[in-house]
Amino acid sequence: MGLTRLLVRAAAARPRVLLVTTPGGTAVRLAAERELRCRDWPTAATPAGADLMLVAGPECRELGPALDRLWEDTPRPRVRLRAETAEDVAAALDTGRARLGATEHAHSGTGRTGRTPGQGEGSGRTRTAGGEWRTSADGERRAPVGGDTDGGMEMPGGLPMAEVGEDRDGLALDRLHVSLGPFLADWPSGLIVHLVLQGDVVQRALLGGPCGGGTTEPFWARPWARAAEGEPVPLAEAARRRAAAHLDSLGRLLAVAGWPAEAVTARRIRDDLLERAPAEAVLPRALRLQRRVGRSRTLDRLTRGIGTLSTADARAAGVSGPAARAGGDVPARYRRWLADAVDDVRRLDGRSLLGPTALDSEALTDAAAPPVPTALLDPAAQESPRGRWDAGRPPSVALAGLLPRLLEGTELAGARLVVAGLDPDPDELAAPIREFTGG
Template sequence: MQEADRREGGHQGQGEHGHGDGGGMGHMAHDMHGMDVAGLPMAERADDRDGLRLDRLHVPLGPGLADWPAGLVLHLTLQGDVVQHAVVGRPVAGSAGLPFWSEPWLRAARGHAVARGDAARRRCAAHLDSVGRLLAVVGWDDAAARCRRLRDGALSGAPSARFGEELRATTRRVARSRTLRWAMAGLGRLSAERARATGVSGPALEADGDAYDRVRVWLGTIERCSDELDDARPLEGGAALVGPRGVLDGDRPPSQALLDVLPELLTGAEFAGARIILASLDPDLDELVLARTPDAAHG
């Protein structure tokens, strides 16, 4: 089994430290901090966590990156390779209708007939999509492609007997990967207590830990859902509205809560880990439409 050795963090834009050579060059370098050169902002100086004077760069990420939530922009302030501050730009929801990944539960709440198996398939596919995106970010491309193929199989309605064995083999292979665990250990730690206090629900609350713990929750849910894909019994509309990312009829859409807690998870992390942290939350911007239509959950 080949496992990823690479950690993807995008292109690291770091300021250049001016080395004084006497005369006016040192003063010139100092005066250029904070100014625009050829239309590009120069780095500023500030103390880092070790008391050193390092360049401070303001770096936007998104929205056109591969394996990145469509419509999302992050504004990061970096000192060296450490995120000192993070701001989520105003997200743009990509759909005006019901969010695709949460649709079965929202339709059932409106009184439509929805089979439990259809809801299980959507949850299973949503988590396979999230796992595939995260594996692509860390560089495990063959496992990412396999997750996406299984996602498509779940959505197509293929009998679970046809791909259930491969589904379980894939989730277990990813869960056993020591390389993946090493690459993600300690990134974006979110305790269950902090998750509750910030309104986070779903897998991020259940994980009670770091990015790797959140992936483990996805994988466990995928495996459990694999036994329910052909369940024709009706999904109870009065049951708790819990979609792949959390509670759908709360004060905020679950993905909004994930976006709200994201800056504190990024602060203090190395730049190379920022995309991994985001991918381990995988907010669905289409869910933000629920905030604009309060009756979306109940019809």
């Protein structure tokens, strides 16, 4: 009993937080990451290493079973919290630590799985930190996080068995169905990718439908959405938001690649940009990051040759933005992010307004027409972080649609690097619900 109290008090002093973001919760995630870094609280990559589970963003019923499964897999002592707005984050973390410290007498008889005595194996009920019970819609044991296994036999506990299928050479090999998502560390929240594996090679990939009900104005594309509605938006404001978005994508890729120190550096610069730091304070750090990451031979060797996408193929698929302009593999895209972020930092002192994403060619050649600002002649200066903004079909829809093609033939170890190298915005995929298929 004394050891249990000691461990609970140690966990409550500096709890490990599993940060789970729902689609539409980007602003809340950013606030939570910044708050955790300021408090020096560690984050957990899996439920097994977490003390607090913080759900950031609006409620999404479609993803409720996956959230409940994460909660079931979190060992006691544990506390589950939700922050629906950025302003709720600090109070939620304070509440979580207080509740965690108050659990030292409450769970002395529970095991590692965190089930209380009398809770049935298939009851589908979990107890939250506040003491209330939650019941799943089907009342059954839930599938593993990431969705169904998309076919194949299953063993007890949800573990899929391999089945036999022909590979690309016509050989009969074991084939395993695996799903990635919807909640993984440094993963587009809500996105599910169903994979068919033979050995460690992806033979087939299929996208699952995203969660709906997110915001109608995605966080990263907000300046472009406002400009599309006729509101005057300074180009410097759009450049600041786009540079921060590229650094956010870069931080996710670096974390997946196993370079956490530079991932933190990218995220610190991202947060400073969002806090409206001046260009002269950000530019030297952005240039150092560009040199260090862009010239890294280790990162280049790790990601070289995977997720190759030519500019022509990107344009044919309706992709614009950095992914189309990079015209290459994952290293080409993260170097494009770095170059674009540095260029945007240099635009922070501009005074022109965000203009249309496509200019009338006749207006450009008409001598009687007023001169067009230089910034409007640069397509990259007008694009949203993922490409040309279209509220009816955001650019991330085309990006996500490319994933099945890019993942097929890739080793499983490189699949997450391919996804992180494209980084479709989950807010754009979720609001509103659209036809979304791939494969």
